[in-house]
Amino acid sequence: MPAVSFQNVSKNYATPRGELQALKGVSFDIQAGEFFGLLGPNGAGKTTLISILAGLSRASGGHVRVHGHDVVSDFAAARRQLGVVPQELVFDPFFNVRETLRIQSGYFGIKGNDAWIDELLEGLGLADKAGANMRQLSGGMKRRVLVAQALVHKPPVIVLDEPTAGVDVELRQTLWQFVSQLNKTQGSTVLLTTHYLEEAEALCGRIAMLKKGEVVALEKTSDLLSRASSNVLRFKTDHNLPADLAAVARVTGRVVQLPAHNAAEVERILARVREAGVAVDDIEIRKADLEDVFLDVMSGASATTAPMAPMPPTEEVAP
Template sequence: MQSPTPAAAAPSGGEHPALRFEAVSKTYRGGQVKALDQVSFDIQPGEFFGLLGPNGAGKTSLISILAGLSRASSGRVRVLGHDVVDDYAAARKCLGIVPQELVFDPFFSVREALEIQSGYFGVRDNGAWIDELLENLGLADKAHANMRQLSGGMKRRVLVAQALVHRPPVIVLDEPTAGVDVELRQTLWAFIARLNKEGHTVLLTTHYLEEAEALCHRIAMLKTGRIVALDRTSNLLAGKASTMLRFKTDVALPQDLAPIARVTGRIVQIKAHDAAEVESVLARLRAAGVPVEDLEIGRADLEDVFLEIMQGAQA
């Protein structure tokens, strides 16, 4: 299978980052609300980069500025050296963006929508690549279906195909698997991982932190419009790594353990820094008469690291 060739290449020399955010700030209501505050980082060509943060952290504002849907109050954004304001046409040709919202034209079939999207970018004779997208995203049997007839998950697949139809060197995925089934998640990540291996740069925002941990080379974390962590995924995990006790119980935890536990339904997670602390936690559970099922002792995952950083970062 022939590897796709990016429709837009980096400026001569190849010395530019795939994405560069330079002291980007965004304010609303005459400066009273600050959505982004001096955000600066680079994403290198070929990286799989994660942008994480709670709701309202500024992720969507940053991507909207990158996509040209809004303008930064100050700072600059560049795509492969192209300024998104001063050189917007070249910058947008380099980008393929999958938005959070399900946006579609109800008057066309799936294949027609992809052919029209190709035309927006001036891509001719794109039938073979469209066929490949339809096959890889599980849309081949829906190629001639009207967009209105598709389920939400199928519409999400079409959005991904539309973002990739002009073979952009930089792919931006904004919550691409929100509300979709396991099959689509697996199909999408297999295809995107393949494109990343072929040299495409990927920027991902997601609330599924297990996805970010498995896929992303580096991660930036946003809180209230500021970068509060930026490092390789392995370094973030190593820097905050600790032993985690995970177990299930139907009984309330004793008062001395409840404040330090993370409880999700019947599942309880408690951090312990060493073997002595593990023993202490288990002894306190026994003394309080708390029955424990499915006890596991493991390392912290990205969700644990994320919560610790968010709780420790100053708002």
């Protein structure tokens, strides 16, 4: 039995411009014990799907089950199987951290939960903040408390919706260390949405990609990366690239990244750059990563073919 099952899930919204279809027949299963990634650009339908899973929104069609419990007809049992960390910072300003976790335990009818609360506080770096009022905490500390609240009833399925958005490196490392331990030692199923694709690549065994409410890729992370057969030439420059290179380059500030399938293509790119009078530094060649695959899939190319657009041929320069 899958830990989470989405079967032909659709969601429509009425808008002044007519009906908007946020989800279009989404179907996939997440097996027990998986660390599963759900990726997509803003507006792809990720949060809508999670809201339906958590019972915050109702699907227009299809079914969602958590360990066999339908989230609509058997909602109480389904909720007990889930621990959801939302994107937004939501907290009660009238209680301290420990009180907040005790109250959360009470929502699930759990008494005498202090030993597990202590373990959560220690594991998430909140032990010294246990008596602090929620209003006194920084944004990063509040997010740690949200994670603790989601885990306080020991749910077998953990849903993390952009859990590290806008937080420092220390929190990211602490969170992933703790959640990975739950996944490996206790067999917790983890569903992660994130825009930090290096996190998804490092943590997730399987990934689904959503685009405009539809699943456009669903594979093991290793299989997605194995199809990324090209290399990427990376360098820095303060100059504009020639038009033919700019058309296929990914530029972030001074950093330029270009697909280069082999050594001959690397040489051709660098020759073209020199010919155009573009000064570069910090040149390196790396393997294509999940971000390259993601951008290719979102651009409409097949995930089962080359992950980045090939370089256009350059004109031969007469000697």
